[in-house]
Amino acid sequence: MDEAEIRAEIERRRKRAVQLGLRETVWDLYYSQFQSIDDYLKKEPETVLPEVKDSLRRSGNESEFRFNNSNYGLLCLAGRVEGCGRGFGSTETTSMTISLSVDGECVFEFELKKSVTYGEDMPYFHESMGNVKAFVEGPWVEQVSELLKAMKSYRQEIWRRKKAPREAQKLKEDMKRFGLKGGQ
Numbered sequence: 204m205d206e207a208e209i210r211a212e213i214e215r216r217r218k219r220a221v222q223l224g225l226r227e228t229v230w231d232l233y234y235s236q237f238q239s240i241d242d243y244l245k246k247e248p249e250t251v252l253p254e255v256k257d258s259l260r261r262s263g264n265e266s267e268f269r270f271n272n273s274n275y276g277l278l279c280l281a282g283r284v285e286g287c288g289r290g291f292g293s294t295e296t297t298s299m300t301i302s303l304s305v306d307g308e309c310v311f312e313f314e315l316k317k318s319v320t321y322g323e324d325m326p327y328f329h330e331s332m333g334n335v336k337a338f339v340e341g342p343w344v345e346q347v348s349e350l351l352k353a354m355k356s357y358r359q360e361i362w363r364r365k366k367a368p369r370e371a372q373k374l375k376e377d378m379k380r381f382g383l384k385g386g387q
Contacts, residue, residue: 220338276304294320312337
């Protein structure tokens with residue numbers, strides 16, 4: 204391949220990663236599952252998918268774990284923080300780089316900007332997906348989506364079970380208030 208063909212192939216792969224929605228999936232995995240995993244492990248360890256929890260190693264902003272017989276690494280590096288304005292309406296934007304590795308090889312990396320605007324009543328958050336810096340397609344593409352779904356559904360199931368006794372009690376109270384007896 205000559206230089207032009209190499210650049211064209213890189214661009215094709217970059218677009219493929221975007222079309223597959225990998226930036227959003229990997230960001231969701233980091234943000235919804237791993238950003239606060241230390242808190243979950245302290246307060247609700249039973250809500251972390253056992254396969255991940257049993258193999259998890261944390262070091263700073265990096266998480267290493269096993270899923271479907273592969274070793275994963277997820278790293279979030281926060282970069283420069285830029286501010287705009289003061290007081291209400293001010294915005295802080297943080298540049299970030301998210302990297303995913305499988306079996307020691309970086310298979311996906313992208314940039315992201317995370318902004319918070321301070322409103323009078325509450326902060327408003329916004330993420331802007333940036334440039335894909337690395338993408339090596341493989342079975343991990345489907346597995347990372349499976350991982351995200353498995354972790355979310357496992358946590359939701361645990362929470363549902365925890366709430367079940369309260370929900371059953373509430374149902375009994377509602378039945379009583381509406382003149383219903385058990386079995387009707």
